[in-house]
Amino acid sequence: MVACGRPYHHGDLSRALVLAGRRILERDGPAALSLRAVAREAGVSPAAPYHHFKDKGELLAAVAREGWIALGEAIGKARFAATDPRHALNNIGVAYVCFARDHPALYRIMYDSASDQADMPDHATNGDSGWRHVREALIEAGADPADERDLELATIAAWCSAHGVAEMAGFKEFASLKNAMGGEEAFIRAVLSHLGTFTHRQRDDPAES
Amino acid sequence: MVACGRPYHHGDLSRALVLAGRRILERDGPAALSLRAVAREAGVSPAAPYHHFKDKGELLAAVAREGWIALGEAIGKARFAATDPRHALNNIGVAYVCFARDHPALYRIMYDSASDQADMPDHATNGDSGWRHVREALIEAGADPADERDLELATIAAWCSAHGVAEMAGFKEFASLKNAMGGEEAFIRAVLSHLGTFTHRQRDDPAES
DNA sequence: GCATCAATCTGAACGGCGTCAAGATATCTT
């Protein structure tokens, strides 16, 4: 009745498919992430996934879910790595953009999947998530916890702007500027410093992250 | 045959394909925008487009280019509609997000096409473009035109954050908040007001609420 | 006017895709 380990014919195929999808994503990019390719990578027939996911979109959503969890963890780590709450938001912004830079294919899938459902997945907004970290970091930085609406707007603004920077920071157009500034992270910090939510950067010390 | 003064066998097929693509985009969404569907819509064989575009990506880029021009015009219009330069940036931000809301499929194609080439198309950054409008609006709002680097960073920050808001403003998750605020535009304005670039702000200010 | 040439378009084909229905196979329940 339990069968936690490898219950069925193949084993936990559902999990294996998600892992295979992630492998393809990192190896060959988002364009190569077809349902058939995932099945091939997992060593099963092209129709096998349909016993675990309604369609391709649901499989991609499962892959994306792992991305949201990983992003939440990266944000949490960045938040608590800062001793001063004023630097926490700054660190969060940089960590967000760096996550997107380091996992571009996964990041793309995450938002593709989100916009297909016209909503962010629960893992982005509930529980021990990145969203909550941002919200709490805003409070610790001085936002009024009583003004619920303003707090939510501030969280949305912070998240949206980080997303925008994350999607565009990789454009080649900015390469020379990045170079002139001595690295990509300096560029990211500078762009974020122009956005109200992340403005607590004075040139004091090298960054942790 | 009714020639209608058209140059070649079919006429200006290149233009006809772009128009057909845009029609499909607005009627059936970005997922329906296949090369074959465009050819079908234009009344030619599936192979015909290959005499005008190297591949599907190039056709989509041509469709996207029209989007960038339209976006630039919308931004310019919003900029000059404001009497006070301080409100110009605010208007631009709202106009940007509203453009994305009103042409979601086109907007999606624009950035998909851009990220495929890892660069924004020329029409976004050169000439009478939205990018230039933002840059000049920043100067009129008080940015130092002599500090070239800072000005470029500010423009990037403004554009990125507007893009982020545009991509996320449609999420159903925010529906109740929008409702409570009395409409989507009020919501957009409120989110943008949390971002430094779209409000009058000074570089070394502490966080505004 | 006419032959030639290059540009343009068609038709058929290839492999890959998402998806489904039918049948085979392994596991669970009793």
Place this chain on the structure above:
DNA sequence: AAGATATCTTGACGCCGTTCAGATTGATGC
């Protein structure tokens, strides 16, 4: 042990992007 059930394979369908040989057209030179 046997039936029920979940899992996987095989094969097929239509659509996709792309290529290529050949038909058709407009322009060009004589």
